[in-house]
Structures are given as structure tokens and as C-alpha cells.
Amino acid sequence: MTTKIDVGFVIPERVVLIDRQMLKAYADASGDQNPIHQNEEFAVSVGLPNVIAHGMLTMALVGKYVTDWSGGTASVKEFGARFIKPVIVPAGEKVDLTINGTVTEVSGDQIKIDLVATSAGIKVLGMAKAVVIKK
Amino acid sequence: MLAPDSVGSTFAGADSISISQSEIDAFAAVIGETDTTSAPPTFTIRISLDQFQNILTQPEIGLDWSRLVHGDQKFEIFAQVKAGDSLSCSATIESYRVAAGNEIVSVRSDLHRGAELVVSSWSTLVVRA
Numbered sequence: 178m179t180t181k182i183d184v185g186f187v188i189p190e191r192v193v194l195i196d197r198q199m200l201k202a203y204a205d206a207s208g209d210q211n212p213i214h215q216n217e218e219f220a221v222s223v224g225l226p227n228v229i230a231h232g233m234l235t236m237a238l239v240g241k242y243v244t245d246w247s248g249g250t251a252s253v254k255e256f257g258a259r260f261i262k263p264v265i266v267p268a269g270e271k272v273d274l275t276i277n278g279t280v281t282e283v284s285g286d287q288i289k290i291d292l293v294a295t296s297a298g299i300k301v302l303g304m305a306k307a308v309v310i311k312k
Numbered sequence: 313m314l315a316p317d318s319v320g321s322t323f324a325g326a327d328s329i330s331i332s333q334s335e336i337d338a339f340a341a342v343i344g345e346t347d348t349t350s351a352p353p354t355f356t357i358r359i360s361l362d363q364f365q366n367i368l369t370q371p372e373i374g375l376d377w378s379r380l381v382h383g384d385q386k387f388e389i390f391a392q393v394k395a396g397d398s399l400s401c402s403a404t405i406e407s408y409r410v411a412a413g414n415e416i417v418s419v420r421s422d423l424h425r426g427a428e429l430v431v432s433s434w435s436t437l438v439v440r441a
Contacts, residue, residue: 199342206338207358211380223379224440232382233361234342237354241343244353250345250392253353257386257434304384 182288182311188246188278193238194271195230195264195296203234217268229263235274235301239294242276247288248312254287258305264296272296278307286310314408314417318373325363325401333395350392356399356431357385360421363401364435368417373405375417376439383416383436391430399423399430406434413441 200214209231212219220228236258244250266272275295282289292305333348339355340348368375393399400423407418416438423431 202338202342206335206342208362209358233354233357233385236385237339237343237352240353241345244345249347250350250352253387253389255386255388256353257384259384260382 182280182283184280184283186280188242188280188290191242191276193242193274193276195234195238195266195274196271197228197266197268200228200230200234200266203231203237207231207233209233225263227265227267230266230274232258232260232263235260235264235294236305238274239276239292239302239305240307243278243290243292243307243309246278246311247309252309252312253307254310255306255308257307258292258294259303260301261303262296262299262301264301274301281306314368314375314405314415315373316408319405319408322402322404323363323367325366325403328398328400329359331393331395331397331399336393336395348395350394353387353389354385356387356393356421356423356433359399359401359423360403360433360435363403363421364419364437367403368405368419368437375415375437379440381438381440383438384434385436386434388432389430390432391425391428393423393430397425397430399425415439 277293278290281291290307294302336348336351369377402422404420421433
């Protein structure tokens with residue numbers, strides 16, 4: 178049985194925890210070794226409050242939220258976001274990335290989703306949207 | 313400052329970039345993805361950003377990569393990237409402006425597998441004042 182998805186459908190919220198270890202793993206997996214994502218002294222020296230997560234790590238985690246709902250990595254057709262605020266990751270802490278999604282358009286087999294991502298109550302992504310073909 | 317006459321230019325990247333299963337596995341592991349038969353949707357950023365860096369930091373273009381932050385990112389995915397793929401990458405500098413001393417560059421990346429367009433992506437990169 179296929180469940181019909183209507184506009185306004187709310188995808189259950191997910192909270193992912195991000196720590197320095199995850200930033201190191203993402204740096205190695207993505208090749209983005211910018212020290213603002215690993216070295217606190219450097220991050221502060223360039224005017225940041227602390228080490229920040231890669232915007233693309235945040236986006237990858239939101240992507241995982243989307244693909245878990247839509248039926249796997251192959252289901253995403255479009256995915257975009259603006260990086261409006263950093264996810265700040267102090268040493269020894271796990272910070273939240275809280276993700277919500279709502280269906281805004283259903284057209285044929287394509288479903289458009291508006292996504293909201295916050296950390297410590299602050300919105301970190303703007304204009305975050307995905308288009309998927311749900312399996 | 314970015315050289316103004318570079319806006320609109322398209323650059324061909326390395327002839328081909330081979331995608332290995334271990335690269336996909338490592339990227340998937342960070343986000344908790346266990347199905348690695350195809351790459352997660354944002355995987356190709358590792359290819360595109362690397363190429364943007366190579367192009368934009370050439371002396372004749374002159375972007376300062378050390379003060380760069382990522383402003384926004386968009387992907388259009390036409391086909392899945394899988395281990396064993398050999399991809400060619402071309403990058404285009406679509407626009408450049410300076411606002412409040414920040415340099416804002418929009419770049420596009422097109423990844424092809426042979427003649428097939430696999431992923432197009434757009435990145436806005438900001439060099440902070």
C-alpha cells in the first residue's frame with residue numbers, strides 16, 4: 178500500500194548530535210581541512226566564537242534526514258540551502274542539530290520539502306529545500 | 313580581488329576523477345548512512361570545492377581562500393554517483409560582486425560521466441573582509 182503524501186505533511190523531527198570528533202571525520206571524508214572546523218585557537222583568531230561545523234556537514238546531515246524519509250540516497254533530485262549562522266562546537270561538548278521538514282508541493286511523483294535546521298535554538302540554514310521522488 | 317575578466321569563464325578540471333567505494337563509505341559513515349551502493353546527495357561537494365579552490369586561487373584570478381566561507385549551496389542530481397565512476401568536472405565563474413568589503417563569488421560545477429551530465433551544483437563563496 179502506498180501512502181499518499183499531501184501538502185502540509187510533517188516529517189518527524191530529528192535531533193543529531195555534533196561533536197569535534199564528527200568534524201574531524203567529516204574533514205577527512207570531504208577533504209575540507211579548513212582549520213576553523215578543528216582548531217579553536219585559529220577559529221577565534223579569525224573572529225569566530227569557537228570551532229564551527231562545516232556548513233556542508235550540516236547540509237549532509239539534513240540530507241540524511243531527507244533520504245531516510247524519501248527512500249534512500251538515490252531519491253533526491255534537488256537540494257539547496259543557505260548557511261546563515263554557524264553551528265558552534267565547543268571542545269568536549271555535543272551540540273544539537275534539530276531538523277524539521279514539511280511537504281510544500283506535490284507534483285506528479287516529485288515532492289518538494291521545506292527544511293528547518295537549528296542548533297542551540299538558532300536557525301542555521303535558510304531557504305533549505307529539497308525535491309525528492311519518494312520510494 | 314578577483315580578476316574581473318574571469319567572470320563567465322568555464323574551466324575544465326582534471327580529465328577524470330575516479331570514485332572509490334572507500335571514499336563513499338567514509339562520507340556515508342560520518343552521517344550514519346549504511347547504504348553505500350550510491351553516494352549521498354552532497355558527496356560530490358568534495359570534487360567541486362577542490363576544483364573551485366584550484367581555479368579561484370590561481371594567481372591570475374586571485375581569490376584569498378584562507379578567508380573564505382560558504383554562503384549557499386545547491387545541487388541538481390540527474391543520476392547517481394557510484395564507486396567505479398570516472399567523472400569529469402567543469403567549473404564556471406557565474407558572478408562576482410563586492411558588498412561591504414566582502415567578495416562574493418558564485419560558481420557552478422558540472423560533473424559528467426562520459427557525455428552524461430550527472431550533477432550540477434552552485435556554490436556562493438564569500439571572502440570575508
